[in-house]
Amino acid sequence: MSPRLLSLAALTLAIAAGTLADRPRPHPPVTVGGHRVLAADFHTHSSMWSDGGLTPWGLVLEAERQGLDAIAITGHNETLDGQLGHWFSKRIGGPTVLRGEEILNPAYHMIAAGITETVSFQQSAARAIAEIHRQGGIAIAAHPEPGFWAGYDAAAMQTLDAAEICHPMIYQRDAAQRDFERFAARAPVAAIGSSDFHGLGQMGLCRTYVFASDNSEQAILDAVRAHRTVVFGRDGQAYGDAELVKLAAGDRRLRSAEPSNSRGGWLDWFSRIAGIAGLAGLLFA
Amino acid sequence: MSNETRVLIDPAGAFRQLMREPGDGWWIAARRPLFLLFVIGCVVSFQTSGRLTARLIVDGAVSFAFIPLFELVSLAIVYRRRPPRPVSFARAVDLFFAANAPWLVWMLAFVALRSVQTPRQATALPLPLWRTLELSLLAVAAWSIYIDLHFFREVLPRADGRSARDLMLQRVVGWSSALLYFFGLATWPEIAGRIFR
Numbered sequence: 001m002s003p004r005l006l007s008l009a010a011l012t013l014a015i016a017a018g019t020l021a022d023r024p025r026p027h028p029p030v031t032v033g034g035h036r037v038l039a040a041d042f043h044t045h046s047s048m049w050s051d052g053g054l055t056p057w058g059l060v061l062e063a064e065r066q067g068l069d070a071i072a073i074t075g076h077n078e079t080l081d082g083q084l085g086h087w088f089s090k091r092i093g094g095p096t097v098l099r100g101e102e103i104l105n106p107a108y109h110m111i112a113a114g115i116t117e118t119v120s121f122q123q124s125a126a127r128a129i130a131e132i133h134r135q136g137g138i139a140i141a142a143h144p145e146p147g148f149w150a151g152y153d154a155a156a157m158q159t160l161d162a163a164e165i166c167h168p169m170i171y172q173r174d175a176a177q178r179d180f181e182r183f184a185a186r187a188p189v190a191a192i193g194s195s196d197f198h199g200l201g202q203m204g205l206c207r208t209y210v211f212a213s214d215n216s217e218q219a220i221l222d223a224v225r226a227h228r229t230v231v232f233g234r235d236g237q238a239y240g241d242a243e244l245v246k247l248a249a250g251d252r253r254l255r256s257a258e259p260s261n262s263r264g265g266w267l268d269w270f271s272r273i274a275g276i277a278g279l280a281g282l283l284f285a
Numbered sequence: 286m287s288n289e290t291r292v293l294i295d296p297a298g299a300f301r302q303l304m305r306e307p308g309d310g311w312w313i314a315a316r317r318p319l320f321l322l323f324v325i326g327c328v329v330s331f332q333t334s335g336r337l338t339a340r341l342i343v344d345g346a347v348s349f350a351f352i353p354l355f356e357l358v359s360l361a362i363v364y365r366r367r368p369p370r371p372v373s374f375a376r377a378v379d380l381f382f383a384a385n386a387p388w389l390v391w392m393l394a395f396v397a398l399r400s401v402q403t404p405r406q407a408t409a410l411p412l413p414l415w416r417t418l419e420l421s422l423l424a425v426a427a428w429s430i431y432i433d434l435h436f437f438r439e440v441l442p443r444a445d446g447r448s449a450r451d452l453m454l455q456r457v458v459g460w461s462s463a464l465l466y467f468f469g470l471a472t473w474p475e476i477a478g479r480i481f482r
Contacts, residue, residue: 011337014336014337015337015338015339015342017336017337018330018334018336018337018338018339019337019338019339019340021336021338022334022336022338022340022341046348047348047349047467048469049466049467049468049469049470049471050469050471051467051468051469051471052348053329053332053333053345053348054329054333054341054344054345054348055344055347055348057344058340058341058344058347058348061340061344062333062341065334075469075470076468076469076470076471077469077470077471078469078470102471104471168408168409169409170409171405171408171409172409172410172411172412173412195408199329199332199333199345199348200332200333200407200408200410201332201333201404201405201407201408201409201410202333202404202405202407202408203333205404205405205408205409259404260404261403261404261405262403262404263335263401263402263403263404264335264336267336268335268336271336271337271338272331272335272336272337272400273400275327275331275336275337275396276393276396276397276400279324279327279393279396280393282287282320283287283289283290283386283389283390283393284286284287284289284290285286285287
């Protein structure tokens with residue numbers, strides 16, 4: 001057999017093994033203290049003009065695989081991919097998709113979730129929040145590093161709904177978790193965990209447990225506005241509404257719903273090794 | 286040894302030899318752009334899930350279809366401007382995409398790195414590693430320029446010998462379009478943010 005054919009065979013087996021292992025995580029509905037607890041990721045990017053790796057419909061399918069009940073698709077200063085993902089998920093009965101936007105202003109980055117039209121980035125944070133609220137959405141401070149704090153002045157902090165307290169940055173920089181805590185301490189805001197998913201790594205690595213009445217968009221937005229969220233940060237520390245944190249601590253189901261940090265089983269390893277060998281063979285042999 | 290390997294080792298000699306090979310038509314023009322898309326789809330699948338899955342390979346290929354598309358358009362513009370043309374457009378496309386070999390090697394190394402990472406390490410890449418990857422991209426871009434320069438010299442030669450102009454035109458059209466598409470509406474606030482913050 002020629003090296004090229006061998007490489008093709010290895011790739012075919014790698015894709016077959018990987019596809020077999022590509023099953024959605026089971027996530028039966030969780031009810032705690034009379035609330036339906038939904039796992040949500042409010043910060044994801046698609047490949048449509050927002051430097052993501054997956055299409056809007058690909059994000060929906062990946063959210064399902066990661067056991068997420070809801071996501072916000074947050075295009076950079078645009079909402080078209082959010083609209084597409086929202087439409088697609090409705091068609092297939094997938095997770096709840098909030099149409100969103102990551103407003104990128106030189107002074108601040110802000111997630112607008114549950115909106116219908118693009119919010120201009122050429123305005124102050126306070127005015128952007130007012131526009132988000134006018135559309136019925138929620139405003140979340142995105143990865144509020146110290147460089148963005150000045151962008152959130154007193155007027156903005158008064159009306160801000162939530163802030164990311166768990167973001168992949170907390171695993172990159174020791175100071176990031178403390179920075180996000182200090183930002184959240186400036187005003188009473190809901191705690192949010194988001195993966196800022198661009199296609200690299202795991203969607204929902206950081207996620208928000210939303211204590212809602214049901215899994216509708218409106219119920220999720222209402223719950224965040226009422227600060228009914230719990231987030232697990234670095235080293236498993238819980239953040240959010242004190243009563244709900246207590247409830248969550250007494251219920252193992254939320255901890256066990258956290259994403260696994262495992263490299264996977266034998267099918268994953270086989271897919272990786274055979275895949276790399278196959279690609280290398282096609283490229284070099 | 287594959288044609289890509291030959292291009293990596295001796296670009297001028299490889300292009301001279303490959304130009305003499307027979308073959309024309311849509312498959313010759315399509316095979317290497319499709320291979321590039323397949324490899325990109327594999328990279329997306331590895332990065333997102335740590336394995337190869339049909340769903341993610343297809344989605345990644347759809348997501349990044351703009352890369353070969355803009356490469357094709359930019360090559361077509363240069364090709365049209367430079368008669369006489371020693372090879373057909375289909376053959377020019379095939380050879381031009383063979384010059385993507387440095388990028389393919391980089392992508393292979395990138396997925397090899399991902400294959401030993403945990404999901405958390407892959408999502409939150411340690412900053413020194415992130416910087417190393419960025420620097421390695423610069424090295425690959427320089428290597429790719431060197432190979433593409435040989436492509437324009439050997440495959441689409443100019444009487445005045447100024448192949449660097451063709452390369453520059455291709456890069457300006459192809460790369461700026463691709464970057465604008467990928468980073469989209471966020472390009473300007475993002476640049477301004479990095480400068481003024």
